[in-house]
Amino acid sequence: MQDFVFWHLLYNLVVTHEYRIIHISPDHEEVWLEGLGNKQAPIIRVYRYDLDWSTWLQRDMEKTVFQVANFRKQLRKSKLAAVNIYVSTYPPVDDWEFRVQEPLEKNHATVNNVIVHEGNFENSCNRISNLIGKEVKVEVENQDEEALYHLKQLVLDASSSAIKKEKELFQFGKPLFTYLFIAIQLIVFFFLETNGGSQNTETLIKYGAKFNPLILDGEWWRFFTPIFLHIGIIHLLLNTLALYYLGTAVERIYGNTRFLFVYLFAGFAGSLASFVFTPSISAGASGAIFGCFGALLFVGIAYPKLFLRTMGMNILVLIGVNLTIGFAIPGIDNAGHIGGLIGGFLAAAIVHLPKHVKPRPRIIGLLLACTITFYMLDYGYNNENPYTRISEAETLLQNGEYDKARDILLPLEEQKEEYPEVLFYLSFIDIKKGRLEDAESRLVDVTSLQPDFHEAHYNLALVYLELKKTEKALVSIERAIEIEEDGANYQNLRSKIIQSLDSE
Secondary structure (H helix, E strand, O other): OHHHHHHHHHHHHHHHOOOEEEEEOOOOOEEEEEOOOOOOOOEEEEEEOOOOOHHHHHHHHHHHHHHHHHHHHHHOOOOEEEEEEEEOOOOOOOOOHHHHOOOEEEOOEEEEEEEEOHHHHHHHHHHHHHHHOOOOOOOOOOOOHHHHHHHHHHHHHHHHHHHHHHHHHHOOOOOOHHHHHHHHHHHHHHHHHOOOOOOOHHHHHHOOOEOHHHHHOOOHHHHOHHHHOOOOHHHHHHHHHHHHHHHHHHHHHHOHHHHHHHHHHHHHHHHHHHHHHOOOOEOOOHHHHHHHHHHHHHHHHHOHHHHHHOOHHHHHHHHHHHHHHHHHOOOOOHHHHHHHHHHHHHHHHHHOOOOOOOHHHHHHHHHHHHHHHHHHHHHHHOOOOHHHHHHHHHHHHHOOOHHHHHHHHHHHHHHOOOOOHHHHHHHHHHHHHOOHHHHHHHHHHHHHHOOOOHHHHHHHHHHHHHOOOHHHHHHHHHHHHHHOOOOOOHHHHHHHHHHHHHHO
């Protein structure tokens, strides 16, 4: 009968409550189960053993809590609870109840122990139900060998089927487009380097970087071409490495065609968000790579337990770290990152995972993606968008139409804390018009609002030099060099200022 109890317990836990077998002894008498979705009892051990003395029981319980403590470390949890179930024909021959009344604890691991035997069958099942927060029913009416074998096979087959399903999820496709995209961005980078340099602004704009004025002029393809351009070798290497690891994982899960859609839509979404929220030139696969993060987050929606057990915490930590770095370090296009993350998630919802035919999440994902895209495009092309106005002013400045640019920028000067680049462009107009004191005032404000704006420090040094404030000019140019050592003409201006000081 106790063999039936043992396998009925496992049937309840594995088949009914979807616990996963993580270890089973060769004789099938000790089984460890994992159910991270159950916060009350994420770990369960079921042991079929006829107990004799309670001292052995005590030693085994201490050994078990030590193993659960190790599980806690592997799972990187602050604490972990477990239930340890002994299925025995009879209880120990000496006093034993006091040993299982209170849970054992070690290194933030807690183990509740239960002994199931013929004399306490119903009570022990009730206690197990309370400990795991789920009802456990054990029926032992039919106790012949054939029924026992059938029950055992049901449990093992269910476990095997769950493992097979998980493997299929992570091995649906073989990476193809990931390697193609890596090859394309390497070839494009070599092309940029041999045609003006990947860090040359004119070269980047010429070959497809996200540049708001040209997008506003109708060059819509610049929402896609930045995905394959990179600014400098470090940028290229970091994104290539990220694409190799994330892209292959996503492509294996989603398959080639789905991955292609997710990657390109996420890249588009990242460029669109950058277009709406940042006026600066940008390029890189970062938005599309964050889209891969978004696609993996969608796996967490479809398979929350599997996601948390496998890659969940790592993915969440990586997203958090990357976004934090983006906000902390100037010059990183965090709008593009967040746009790509959301775009990748919505694209994954649209295509869904392979072998999923439920239309509802796909329809919801499609509606959300279309609505957000339409709204962002409308806002981005709308003249009321400050970044659109700034981009329009940039175009006018490049064409030498300073008065028109000034008319656009002056109303935005009240929002200088949010858009310090407005002051920079106005100071440039002041310099061109000979209003050096006004330029000085605005550049001082810019460098105060955005201390790492090295171009502003450089222009301020030029203004100070013209105003005969040579010592201040030296301080400003040295600050510009400190921020950007390779800044064009920075060292030359510093030498000129030092010569001017020496002559004084």
